[in-house]
Structure formats: structure tokens, C-alpha cells
Amino acid sequence: MPHFQIEYSANxxxxxxxxxxxxxxRAEAALIEAFPMAGIRVRATPARHYAIxxxxxxxxxxxxxxxxxxGRALGVKERAIQxxxxxxxxxxxxxxxxxxxxxxxxxxxxxxALSPKLGNIRDHLGDxx
Numbered sequence: 622m623p624h625f626q627i628e629y630s631a632n633x634x635x636x637x638x639x640x641x642x643x644x645x646x647r648a649e650a651a652l653i654e655a656f657p658m659a660g661i662r663v664r665a666t667p668a669r670h671y672a673i674x675x676x677x678x679x680x681x682x683x684x685x686x687x688x689x690x691x692g693r694a695l696g697v698k699e700r701a702i703q704x705x706x707x708x709x710x711x712x713x714x715x716x717x718x719x720x721x722x723x724x725x726x727x728x729x730x731x732x733x734a735l736s737p738k739l740g741n742i743r744d745h746l747g748d749x750x
Contacts, residue, residue: 622660623689631667691730
């Protein structure tokens with residue numbers, strides 16, 4: 622794991638390619654040693670109903686939540702979230718030049734005892750060499 626959940630205001634769909642943003646996050650996460658490739662999941666969900674700041678409907682937001690199994694050192698997690706956040710910042714920078722956007726991220730640990738998993742993606746990844 623990690624699982625990246627992006628929630629964003631639906632008004633940004635016209636100015637940001639969310640599918641490409643998901644891929645940019647996935648690509649960076651795959652380069653981070655603390656993130657096993659087979660566990661990476663990136664998804665984005667639009668918020669159709671939202672209210673921001675002064676209520677101006679032109680405002681938008683992107684909130685990225687990163688969940689991962691507990692056990693990594695704080696410094697490892699800090700470096701990882703900063704790397705991914707930088708990718709998101711650079712990706713949305715052109716849109717932020719012309720649109721009001723709030724960008725945020727949070728990383729939190731998942732308690733393995735309370736989060737059962739099953740999957741066979743590793744069996745289908747092919748030879749990494």
C-alpha cells in the first residue's frame with residue numbers, strides 16, 4: 622500500500638486532467654522505496670456539492686489523503702508525502718495561475734489488525750528486472 626484518495630471540487634474538471642494527475646502521483650509513488658508498487662492505488666472523486674471560503678463558486682479544492690500500513694519511520698513518511706505533494710503542486714501550478722484553488726494533503730497510518738487485505742496483483746506484475 623499506499624492508497625491515495627483525491628477529493629476535488631467538480632468545477633476543476635474543466636481545468637485539470639484528473640486522470641493524468643492520478644498517473645503522475647502513481648508514477649512518483651512507484652519511485653519511493655517505502656511504497657510497494659503492488660499496493661499503490663490512486664483514485665480521484667469529484668465533490669459535486671461544496672462551499673468554500675466566501676461562497677464564490679469559482680473557488681476550487683484538491684484534497685489528497687494518503688493511507689498506508691503503519692510501521693514506517695516518521696522521517697520516511699515526511700519525505701514521501703513531501704515528494705508526492707510536490708508532484709501535485711507542479712501538476713496543478715498552471716491551473717492555479719488562473720483559478721482559485723486550495724490544495725491540501727494528509728498521510729495517516731492504517732492499523733493492520735483492523736484492515737484485512739486480499740489481492741493477487743503481485744502475481745501479475747511481471748519481472749521487475
